[in-house]
Each structure stands twice: as C-alpha cells, then as structure tokens.
Amino acid sequence: MHLTLWATHEQQQHALACQPQFLQRDIQTTLQIVDKINPKFLRQHPELALILDNNGLHLAAAGMQMQPDWIGQLARLKRASRKNELIARACQTEQQPLLIDATAGLGHDGLLLAWLGARVTLIERHPVLFALLQDAHLAASHHAELAETMQRIQLVHGEASDYLTQCQQSSTRIDVVYLDPMFPKGGHKDQKKQALVKKEMQILHQLLPENGTMDLGEYLLPLAQQIAGRVIVKRPRHAPTLTAAIPQHQWLGDACRFDGYFQARL
Numbered sequence: 001m002h003l004t005l006w007a008t009h010e011q012q013q014h015a016l017a018c019q020p021q022f023l024q025r026d027i028q029t030t031l032q033i034v035d036k037i038n039p040k041f042l043r044q045h046p047e048l049a050l051i052l053d054n055n056g057l058h059l060a061a062a063g064m065q066m067q068p069d070w071i072g073q074l075a076r077l078k079r080a081s082r083k084n085e086l087i088a089r090a091c092q093t094e095q096q097p098l099l100i101d102a103t104a105g106l107g108h109d110g111l112l113l114a115w116l117g118a119r120v121t122l123i124e125r126h127p128v129l130f131a132l133l134q135d136a137h138l139a140a141s142h143h144a145e146l147a148e149t150m151q152r153i154q155l156v157h158g159e160a161s162d163y164l165t166q167c168q169q170s171s172t173r174i175d176v177v178y179l180d181p182m183f184p185k186g187g188h189k190d191q192k193k194q195a196l197v198k199k200e201m202q203i204l205h206q207l208l209p210e211n212g213t214m215d216l217g218e219y220l221l222p223l224a225q226q227i228a229g230r231v232i233v234k235r236p237r238h239a240p241t242l243t244a245a246i247p248q249h250q251w252l253g254d255a256c257r258f259d260g261y262f263q264a265r266l
C-alpha cells in the first residue's frame with residue numbers, strides 16, 4: 001500500500017529512518033515535511049496518511065488522527081481490577097496466563113491484560129497497525145510505569161490463523177486465546193450506539209474497508225479451541241455469537257460482552 005508520511009521538521013531524520021522499515025512491510029511512503037500538524041491541517045488533508053510528530057506515529061483520516069496511545073491508557077490501567085474489568089475476569093488474569101491476543105488492533109485490550117499479569121502475544125496482520133503497535137510498545141518501554149508490563153508483551157506481525165496452527169503443530173502450551181475480530185459498522189442494532197462508534201474505530205474502518213468481503217474471523221474460533229483451554233471472544237453486547245458454537249459462559253457489559261468457550265485441558 002502507498003501512504004503519505006507527514007512529518008514535522010524535528011522528526012525528519014526519524015521519518016527517514018522509518019521509511020525503509022515500512023517498506024519491509026510493503027508500506028510505501030512519500031515523505032512530506034511540514035511546519036505544524038494541528039486539527040486544521042488534518043481537516044485540510046482528510047485522506048488516509050501516516051503522521052510522525054513529537055507525540056509519535058499516528059494514522060490520520062477524515063480530519064482525525066489516532067494511535068495506540070498506551071501511555072494515555074495509564075489512568076484506566078491504574079483503576080483496573082478483576083472487579084471492574086469483565087475482560088480480566090473472563091481471561092483469568094490473576095493466574096498470569098500465557099495468552100494470545102490474536103486480533104491485536106490498537107492493542108488496548110492486550111495491554112490491559114498484560115498490565116493485570118497475563119503474558120501476552122499480540123498478533124496483528126495489518127502492516128500499518130503493526131507499525132503503530134511497534135511505536136507504542138517502544139514508547140511504553142521507556143516509560144517508568146509501563147516498562148515492566150512491556151516485558152510481558154510480545155508483538156507478532158502476521159496472520160493469526162497461521163500462528164495458531166503453528167502453536168498446535170508444535171504443541172505450544174497456551175492458556176487463553178482472546179479474539180476481537182472486526183464487526184461490521186452497520187452491525188449494531190442500536191443506532192444511537194452506532195453513532196457513538198469511537199473515533200479509533202472510524203479510522204480503523206477506513207484502513208480496513210468493508211467491501212462486502214470483510215473478514216469477520218469466524219475461522220479463528222475453532223483453531224483457538226484446539227490450542228487453548230479457554231477462548232474468550234469479545235462481541236458487541238447484542239451481536240450474534242461468532243460462530244454457531246454456543247459459549248459456555250457470557251460476561252455482559254454495557255456495550256460489549258465476552259463469550260467464553262472452555263475445553264478440557266489439552
């Protein structure tokens with residue numbers, strides 16, 4: 001894919017160093033140096049693009065920008081516990097599981113799970129999202145309050161079904177597989193909630209457009225069930241289950257729910 005890379009003067013050298021790394025992942029970039037990247041600039045350049053400024057690497061589209069802001073998640077992380085985070089209960093973070101988050105996205109769920117003790121492998125196949133994740137991981141590794149958690153997070157660029165198949169073939173022990181595949185934009189029953197789809201998701205949907213062939217990830221569930229005793233699938237609260245398989249337990253939140261599929265220890 002080809003994207004413009006907007007960088008500020010201060011980040012010019014950094015941007016030049018990033019370009020070959022992007023190219024290795026098939027992202028061709030045209031570097032454009034600008035004085036200032038602010039909301040007005042973003043509105044004037046609404047096309048999908050990468051941005052590098054003093055706040056790190058961002059993806060921009062439609063006048064907005066986003067990044068996996070792991071440092072910005074600290075307030076939520078500090079409040080997080082098994083009591084107030086359903087995802088922690090569903091994934092049993094207190095047992096410090098070996099966990100694969102097979103659909104990493106911005107890595108916010110994986111970050112929370114690692115913060116609460118899980119050892120997390122984050123898998124992301126989209127090269128741009130993977131580049132954003134690498135940048136977030138690096139920035140967080142230099143942050144005093146996140147450095148230790150970063151040691152529990154491993155990033156993998158690739159197709160999750162390949163990775164899960166390799167785990168099965170090598171009999172790698174995994175405690176939990178966590179799945180949060182894309183859900184169609186029009187898939188929310190509740191139109192008010194639909195309107196509130198977060199900025200991040202709006203930009204993600206531009207990067208991963210629905211052209212009638214959106215990958216909904218159904219094939220990941222049976223694969224995950226073959227390698228982990230516990231598979232947790234995140235869904236919008238009123239969405240159908242990922243496949244016809246009936247979850248053994250559901251944790252219901254306001255906007256989303258977690259479906260649990262348990263297998264006898266493999």
Ligand SMILES: C[S@@+](CC[C@H](N)C(=O)[O-])C[C@H]1O[C@@H](n2cnc3c(N)ncnc32)[C@H](O)[C@@H]1O
Nearest residue numbers: 103104105106107108109124125126159160180
């Ligand atoms: C809804 S987002 C996940 C959001 C994530 N839970 C978070 O906290 O930011 C889904 C992500 O999974 C990735 N994905 C979907 N299917 C995948 C697959 N088979 N292998 C690897 N990545 C996949 C998509 O590229 C997308 O970035």
